[in-house]
Amino acid sequence: MAASMELLCWGGDWDLPSVHTESLIVLAYAKFAGAKLTVKPVDWTWRTITGKNPDILNDFVCEMNRQPSLFPKQRFNADYELSAKQGADTMAYIALLEEKLQPALLHTFWVDAENYSSLTKPWFAAHSPFPLGFFVPGRLAGAALSRILLTKAEAPLHSITEVEGKIYSDAKECLNLLSHRLGTSLYFFGNAPTSLDAFVFGYLAPLHKASLPSGQLQQHLKQLHNLCHFCSTILQNYFTEAGRPHSNQDAVDANLQKLTQLVNKESNLIEKVLPKSAQPGHDVEKRLIS
Template sequence: MGLGALAACRRPMKGQLWAGSPLYSLSLLSGCLPALKTKEEGVLSQMHQIITHLRKQKYNADYDLSARQGADTLAFVSLLEEKLLPVLIHTFWVDAKNYVEHTRKWYAEAIPFPLNFFLPNRMHKQRLERLQLIWGESCLADEEELEKEMYREARECLTLLSQRLGDQKFFFGDSPASLDAFVFSHLAPLLKAKLPNGKLQQHLKSLQNLCDFCSSILSLYFPWDGGEAPSSAPKTSASEGTESEEEPYKWRNQILSVLVGLAAMIGYAFLSGIVSIQRGPPGAAGPRPIAMEEEEEEEE
C-alpha cells in the first residue's frame, strides 16, 4: 500500500474525528481504526486485511521489490513490532505524565461528545492489557528493570533503522514501499508529539536521517499536517457556498450526537442499577387522583 493511498485515506481526519464523517461512521461499525469499507468484504479493521484487500485491487507498493527486499521488509516489520511498538505503547499510554498531559487530552479534544468522556479511558485500559500480553509474567517481577531494557532495545532498533536507511530517500530507493509506510506510522507520532517525558523521542531526534525521512513524507503526502502555514488567500465563493450547504448537516449531526449520547447514558444508568423504578404493592397508601365527578362537586 503506497503512501499516496495512506494520505487519501487519512485526509478526512485533518481536524477532528467529527460525528458524521466517513471515518467516524466506520469506526462505529468496526470499533477501531484504521477501517476500510468494501463492497465485497464489508468493513475491514485489521491492517493485514486492508493491505491484502488493496493488493487484490492491484494497489501494491511492493510490486517492484526483489525477493531479498521482500524478506528485509518482513524482518524489519517484525523487529518494529517486537522492539519498538511496546515502548511506543508505554510512552503514550503508560507513562503517567505523557498520558495525562498529552494522550488523554488529545483524544478527549478529538473525539466528539459524549464519547470523549469514556473512550480515552477505555483505550487506555486496552493498551495496558496489550502491553501485559507482550511482557508476560515478567512485568510483575521487576517493572523498573524491564522498562530500562525495553527502552534500550527500542533505541537500538531506531539506530538500526537509521543505518539501514542511510542517505536514501526511502528504504528501497526513490519510491516508497510498504516498509516506508510502516516505519513512518511508528516514527511520525513519536517525532511530532509534544511529550512532557520524551526519553525515546530525544534519541529519535538525534538520528537526523530518520527525522528527514518523516519530514519528507509529511510534506509530500500529508501537506496539511506537515507544519506548513495555512494559506492566507480569501475563500472563493464556491468554497463559501459549500460551507453554507454543509452547515445544516453539521448542526444535525451535532444534535444527533447529543441525543445518542443522552440515550446511551440513560440506558447505562438503568442497566447498571444507578437508577431504578420501584412499584409499590397494590393498595399501598399514597396520593389518590381526584376523579372528575369529585372535582365538580367541590366546585359546587
C-alpha cells in the same frame, strides 16, 4: 475504473494527517501506491466502537499485520519492483517494529502518566463525542497497558515498572538498526517508497512530531537525524496539505476552550437546579464509574 475508496480514521494534528499509527500507515501506503482515498476523520462514534479504526469501506481489505500489499483487491501495490530478498527484508523489519518499537510507543503515549494526562488523554477526549470522551481515553490506555504486559511481562518481569526499562532499551536498539539500515538513502529501498517506508513512517511520525513532556524515546529519535529527515521528507512530498489546517490551530484551540467552558457552565446550572438522581446522564455516569 476502480471504485472510490473511503477511509475512516482518527483525524490529524501536530502537522500530521493523523495522530494514529495504523491510520498513518494506510494513508502513507495509499499515497505510495497511487490509491485514491476519500479520507473522513471520525471520532469514536458507535460506528467504530468495535475498534476497527482505521476502517476502509467499499469491500476493501486492509491487513495491517505484516501485509506488504494493503490493498490487494484493488491491485495497488507499492512493492511490485522489490526483489524476493527485499520482500523478505520488508517482512522482517515490520516484525521488528511490532516486537521492539511498538510496546515503547504504547507506553510513551498511553502509559507514561505525564504524557497521558497532558497530551494523549485531552486529545482523544476532545475528539470523542459526549459522553464517550469520559471513557474512550481510559479504554485505549487500558488496552495499551494490557498489550504491553501480555507480550513483555515474562518472568522475572511481571509489572509495568519492571518491564519499562526493557521495552525502552529494545526500542532504542530498534531505532538504531533502522537508522543504520536507512543510512543516507532517501527511502529504505532506494528512491521510491514502499510498504516498509509506510510502516516506519506510521510508527515514527507521531513520536517525531508530538510535543511530549516526557520523551526519552523522542530524544533518542532526535539524535538519529536520518530518521527525522525521513519523516519530514514523506510529510513534505506526500502530505504537504496536511499541515495547512493547523496554521489556524490557535483559533481552533480557542473555540474548543470556549465550547468546553460553555458545557461546564451548563452542567453547573443543571447541578444547582436538579437533584443528582434526576440529572441527565446520571445513569451513564454510574455505569462508567462502576
